[in-house]
Amino acid sequence: MDTALAALIPVALVLAATAAMELVAWASHKYVMHGFGWAWHRDHHEPHDGFLERNDRFALVGAGISITLFALGSPMIMGPHVWWPGTWLGLGVLVYGIIYTLIHDGLVHQRWFRWVPRRGYARRLVQAHRLHHATIGKEGGVSFGFVIARDPARLARELQAQHAAGLATLRGDSASRDVPEEI
Template structure:
């Protein structure tokens, strides 16, 4: 595989992970996986959350793809794109961890962006946390952040239709 093809596979895998993150967040974490995800939406004093266990699934996907692409593991049956897909998944995981846990939830560092796309990421994720419980909600993906004004309007509409219960701070805006 050429270097260009490998780079394209890495980028495609990292980009595809935004859809995987959106779908798993919306349908797993806010569905049958809510028991693990709930503590992420509620105040707590601990550094770790049950929700952090979901990172193990992303790591398993990346490790599995690295193994599938490794001649050391698979021998002659190794599938080279697996290595590059594994790298793309790893890169997305690092970006997600730094931005979500670091920037938005400030678990690693304290910096609040005042403008630009970083501010939009923070606003979109804060609006995701505006609902009480697992029902309703907006902004289930992470790297692609929609306009906060649109997200606020969607939350108000969900409240009016009885789909979501909003925290007081969102109701006041």
């Protein structure tokens, strides 16, 4: 195999795993965190004073997945049964975790730094996630992704339709400020 091509395979695996993690995160947010994992996720949707949340346990699950993949790709751990893509897929999961931490915890929830974007995609991410937090409880809701955000005006209309149909209870507080006027 050509050396340049052989070098591109690990890069492609890292990029593919990073991109796939947004789909995994969306599904786990919608069906696990807002499903049977609500006991861990609830405090993320409620005001609290502490620095850490029960919800942060999900980051440990993600880290466990990344570590497991790294271990599967490690000859020191797996010996002759090494699964070489494991290292690169584990790195992709790790890269997504870093992106998630910077964007979701840092930018959207202001846990690590204070910056409120006034325009562009960063503002769209913040608006979409505020719409996600505009509901009370685990039922209903919109925008379950963390890095990819749909148009906030469309999300607001979907949320209003859910509310009108009795599928979502909207907050009356500032959880949804800085979002389109439909809310």
